[in-house]
Amino acid sequence: MANRNNEGVLQNIDWVLVTLYLVMVTMGWFNIYAAVYNEEYKNIFDTTQSYGMQLVWILTSLFIAFVILVIDGEFFPRFAWPVYGAFVLLLIAVIFVGAEVKGSKSWIGVGAFRVQPAEFAKFATNLALAKFLSNINIKIEKLSTKLIASALFAVPALIIILQNETGSALVYAAFVLVLFREGLSGNILIFGVAMVILFILALLVDETILSIILFCIAAASFIFVRLKLSNLVITGSILLASLAFIHSVDYAFVNILEPHQKKRINVLLGKEVDPKGAGYNVNQSMIAIGSGGLIGKGYLKGTQTKYNYVPEQSTDFIFCTVGEEWGFVGSVVVLGLFVVLLLRIIYLAERQRSTFSRIYGYGLASIIFVHIAINIGMTIGLAPVVGIPLPFFSYGGSSLWSFTILTFIFVRLDAYRFQILR
Numbered sequence: 001m002a003n004r005n006n007e008g009v010l011q012n013i014d015w016v017l018v019t020l021y022l023v024m025v026t027m028g029w030f031n032i033y034a035a036v037y038n039e040e041y042k043n044i045f046d047t048t049q050s051y052g053m054q055l056v057w058i059l060t061s062l063f064i065a066f067v068i069l070v071i072d073g074e075f076f077p078r079f080a081w082p083v084y085g086a087f088v089l090l091l092i093a094v095i096f097v098g099a100e101v102k103g104s105k106s107w108i109g110v111g112a113f114r115v116q117p118a119e120f121a122k123f124a125t126n127l128a129l130a131k132f133l134s135n136i137n138i139k140i141e142k143l144s145t146k147l148i149a150s151a152l153f154a155v156p157a158l159i160i161i162l163q164n165e166t167g168s169a170l171v172y173a174a175f176v177l178v179l180f181r182e183g184l185s186g187n188i189l190i191f192g193v194a195m196v197i198l199f200i201l202a203l204l205v206d207e208t209i210l211s212i213i214l215f216c217i218a219a220a221s222f223i224f225v226r227l228k229l230s231n232l233v234i235t236g237s238i239l240l241a242s243l244a245f246i247h248s249v250d251y252a253f254v255n256i257l258e259p260h261q262k263k264r265i266n267v268l269l270g271k272e273v274d275p276k277g278a279g280y281n282v283n284q285s286m287i288a289i290g291s292g293g294l295i296g297k298g299y300l301k302g303t304q305t306k307y308n309y310v311p312e313q314s315t316d317f318i319f320c321t322v323g324e325e326w327g328f329v330g331s332v333v334v335l336g337l338f339v340v341l342l343l344r345i346i347y348l349a350e351r352q353r354s355t356f357s358r359i360y361g362y363g364l365a366s367i368i369f370v371h372i373a374i375n376i377g378m379t380i381g382l383a384p385v386v387g388i389p390l391p392f393f394s395y396g397g398s399s400l401w402s403f404t405i406l407t408f409i410f411v412r413l414d415a416y417r418f419q420i421l422r
Helices: 015-035 050-070 080-097 117-133 143-162 166-181 186-204 207-224 229-255 259-268 280-291 318-350 355-379 397-419
Strands: 099-101 104-110 113-115
Touching: 015 050, 015 318, 015 397, 050 397, 080 104, 080 117, 080 143, 104 117, 113 117, 113 397, 117 143, 117 166, 117 355, 117 397, 143 166, 166 186, 166 355, 186 207, 186 229, 207 229, 280 318, 280 355, 318 355, 318 397, 355 397
Parallel strands: none
Antiparallel strands: 099 104, 104 113
16 A cells, blocks of 8 residues: 555545434434433433433544544554454453443443443454455455454454353354455355254254254255265255254253243244243333334323333333334434445445455444344344344443444545555
């Protein structure tokens, strides 16, 4: 890479992306206020309340964004590995010295102030993956490349699982989408979808019955593709692998998962009905969203969320407030903003002159997409309740800071593109 004459950073910033960020953060703040609104505490700037603290997180996020924008664009690819290594070590340290919150030992606290390193490790992992894949000697077709790239996001994910923070670890699967943009075979995507379907079937259907069904399918497939020894070996190998996978899923469900985790999965799959227990959050969430109707009850007039019928209404279930007070129309507007945001990020990623910047942009889009899909999915009963925040909307300093850092690193990389020769 070669530097051109340095131009003003503000001149090259993509203000469309920045504006989308500011609009969504502001909407999130007002929805947090609505979610916990109380007649006794009407001051939206009251820092003793969650909405007041969210304003503090927003202001500090803007400061963080400014700092990132004045950093030289070359800093991020140059220091990607040290940043990644530092956060992996920090994640390990959290297991031993972290504070436990709601059964998860994933927080580091100083007095009343707490941060969750798992949130910040996302941008570090994104930097490392972009650094690795942008190496001119790296070929995605090689098995070693696939293994190393997968390890880069699997390592922090496994450490986070050890912190008993499965939801945050799940988000790291988003980086698989980046590999497809960089040339990973679509057959692997088909394989992954097949594994997900088999996983769900393993939980829904008796193991013996499912094994018989698979055997019949394998026999029919073998006959259909001609009776050859090579086809028999391939079909038999796939059948044995599928049977082993089914057994491992069944074993893990029975012997590894905690009772409350089993309960949540069974409720999600419709195997159990527990409206006052494991299914309470989702049930109340769907009631709140459904009660909003077409245009909603009006701002600050929601009852399901305001009176604490929906647990965690300002964090994981903030979308319930949108659905209840702004209705179907408001929900579509919010989803539309997210779609525009994702499309804008992808557009900017494709115009980058640097492979590193392009890969980082796709990593950002993938992380945001998975967060949106899981968070909104769990509020309407399509995904398990795993405690994943809605980007820019959910209450919390760690989440907002993390997405701010993720987003504005890309804004800075995009602004830096004019100083890079192809």
